[in-house]
Amino acid sequence: MNVKTALASNISAELEAAHERYRDANPRSYQQHRKAAEVLPGGNTRTVLYSDPFPITLASAEGCRVTSLDGKEYVDYLGEFTAGLYGHSDPLLREAVESALQSGWVRGGHIEQEEKLARLICDRFPSIERVRFTNSGTEATLYAISAVRAISGRSKVLVFDGAYHGGVFVFKTVQNPLTAPFDFVVAPYNDWDGTRALLEANAQALSCVLIEPMQGSGGCIPASPSFLRQLRDWTEQNGVTLIFDEVMTSRLSGGGLQEMYGITPDITTLGKYIGAGFSFGAFGGREDLMSHFDPSRVGAFSHAGTFNNNVFTMTAGAVGLEKVFTPIIAEQLTERGNSLRERLNEIAAQASFPMQFTGVGSLMNVHMCGGEIESVRDLTGSDMNLRDLFYFDLIERGIWPARRGMFNLSLPMGVLEFSVLEEAVKDFVRVRSKLFTSER
Known part of the structure; x- marks a missing residue:
């Protein structure tokens, strides 16, 4: 031996x-x-x-x-x-949840707290001018990709090896049979030459580039700021939407890694802690892109979700961002x-x-x-x-x-x-x- x-x-x-x-x-x-x-x-x-x-x-x-x-x-x-x-027993969050319990839930209508949480998010994250809520980061990714494909009329989505963007968006070494059947192009993370070759080869059919500024499930591997900047420059020059998945990394500064690095994507997806322990997801970005979800607009995209504005997430989430996680x-x-x-x-x-x-x-x-x-x-x-x-x-x-x-x-x-x-x-x-x- x-x-x-x-x-x-x-x-x-x-x-x-x-x-x-x-x-x-x-x-x-x-x-x-x-x-x-x-x-x-x-x-x-x-x-x-x-x-x-x-x-x-x-x-x-x-x-x-x-x-x-x-x-x-x-x-x-x-x-x-x-x-x-937030841990498991923050007193301000407990108070927020108790107030939600006392006011009644599953109301089936708009509530004040959804506007408050949305405003806090828009004020924090440089890329988000308008935002929509979902129940998970997976949903947020699904809507962000689907919207950009519909707006652009292009089908392909460039992602990166090792990426995880939710339960049906997994790009590990072994292919996940449950990954959503979009037309994905998988590029090498942190390798600009390899990525640029794929961008150029698919430029005419590419709707968006989706990236985690730091891969979470992939092993907490940060993208280099220079790599992110090169992606930002190329997508701007070629009319391709850049999506940052900051479901995990949004906690790393007041405005996420996009604020820390000074790189503003077109759309950002969020999730995890922002719901203060309750189910939460969100996607937001430039007003011209997000306006496609305005229900008062002719031909607007339909975006449903019974619990998108549930009183527990909206109330606790707003208190968390405003009073606890400043x-x-x-x-x-x-x-x-x-x-x-x-x-x-x-x-x-x-x-x-x-x-x-x-x-x-x-x-x-x-x-x-x-x-x-x-x-x-x-x-x-x-x-x-x-x-x-x-x-x-x-x-x-x-x-x-x-x-x-x-x-x-x-x-x-x-x-x-x-x-x-x-x-x-x-x-x-x-x-x-x-x-x-x-x-x-």
């Missing part, structure tokens, strides 16, 4: 041991999973939350902590995949996240195996590979078993991350929570480096 094979075997053995400890520590979650599997396929209705050998069931949450059905408390570094920005608070959280990621990378650099954290501000992802990471193409050598081992080690230490290695900060987090993660990473580096000593 060669050294590489022996090392892989050692990691697999450690991972199996971690699975056994996990099973022993979470019997009530296992029983709940078996019950759920009787009525849900695989006991699951949201694929990203599934985790083998079985998922832990959460029973409650408070502040920046979650508690499992087995009575174990975790520091919530998953942050509901960025939607949990632009100043957004900047401070990004600074804290950048500082934490730098410290984690200093720790990771001491490991005898490749490990690094990518991201911007309060959003980051661990990768078990070396070298500069500019796209998912740079992750082909990542050690997935070692990343899984890291996940189970953190679970044992009372930390709740995404299985895929994503970490998202929330506003209630502070020095204590950051130090808990830093110490856990230090221990992982110290203990698991022993697996690699045979290579030296």
